[in-house]
Amino acid sequence: MYVKICGLRDPAHAEHAIACGADAIGVVMSPRSSRHATLTEAAAVLAVASGVDTALVVNRMDAAEAARLATELGFDVLQLHGTYTVADFAAARRIIPRVWRATSIADDPELRAGERGEERLLVDGAIPGSGKPWDLTSLDTHRLGTEWLLAGGLDPENVAAAITATAPGGVDVSSGVESAPGVKDPERIAQFISAARQAHITIQ
Numbered sequence: 001m002y003v004k005i006c007g008l009r010d011p012a013h014a015e016h017a018i019a020c021g022a023d024a025i026g027v028v029m030s031p032r033s034s035r036h037a038t039l040t041e042a043a044a045v046l047a048v049a050s051g052v053d054t055a056l057v058v059n060r061m062d063a064a065e066a067a068r069l070a071t072e073l074g075f076d077v078l079q080l081h082g083t084y085t086v087a088d089f090a091a092a093r094r095i096i097p098r099v100w101r102a103t104s105i106a107d108d109p110e111l112r113a114g115e116r117g118e119e120r121l122l123v124d125g126a127i128p129g130s131g132k133p134w135d136l137t138s139l140d141t142h143r144l145g146t147e148w149l150l151a152g153g154l155d156p157e158n159v160a161a162a163i164t165a166t167a168p169g170g171v172d173v174s175s176g177v178e179s180a181p182g183v184k185d186p187e188r189i190a191q192f193i194s195a196a197r198q199a200h201i202t203i204q
């Protein structure tokens with residue numbers, strides 16, 4: 001089970017997530033977000049991130065511009081939230097090969113992995129980064145393949161049941177491992193990673 005901890009700005013929290021076994025960490029650069037990282041903060045997180053995938057997370061930013069920013073800063077992955085076309089993904093992937101599509105069934109009820117040319121699909125709640133759980137029973141997982149990531153309202157208490165119910169390739173969390181909006185809680189990060197690792201997948 002691939003585990004991504006998102007919305008990191010403090011390098012100490014990034015180091016902690018990696019030490020706890022995270023596979024990926026995400027840095028949000030979206031000025032209206034409580035987790036918006038400055039260029040300095042993003043660089044500090046990247047400086048400690050060895051052995052994990054690093055994702056730049058943006059919302060409704062021009063795809064090629066976001067891809068240039070991701071490569072300039074040294075991220076491995078660009079995670080695009082918003083409405084992007086096949087051409088947008090192609091343009092971004094000419095600049096950074098690993099581009100993930102984050103969307104929700106509210107925006108895209110007929111979700112199909114890879115249909116816009118993304119490397120990986122992240123199925124999120126309707127409002128990214130809101131921490132609001134959503135109705136997982138409304139998700140048809142048959143078109144999602146095996147590499148997709150589940151996100152939206154996950155936390156240490158509910159992640160195992162969410163994995164069991166939907167059998168994703170990985171999980172992504174932000175609000176559920178915070179003590180206040182934008183403030184990561186090291187204990188909850190450890191609990192989340194441990195709970196995700198122990199979950200049993202029943203659907204494949």
Ligand SMILES: O=C(O)c1ccccc1NCC(=O)[C@H](O)[C@H](O)COP(=O)(O)O
Nearest residue numbers: 006033059128129131152153173174175
């Ligand atoms: O975190 C944000 O504020 C944010 C803003 C704009 C686009 C994406 C954002 N976050 C993405 C994520 O943290 C996760 O990929 C996902 O939405 C899960 O968030 P949460 O429900 O808080 O666990």
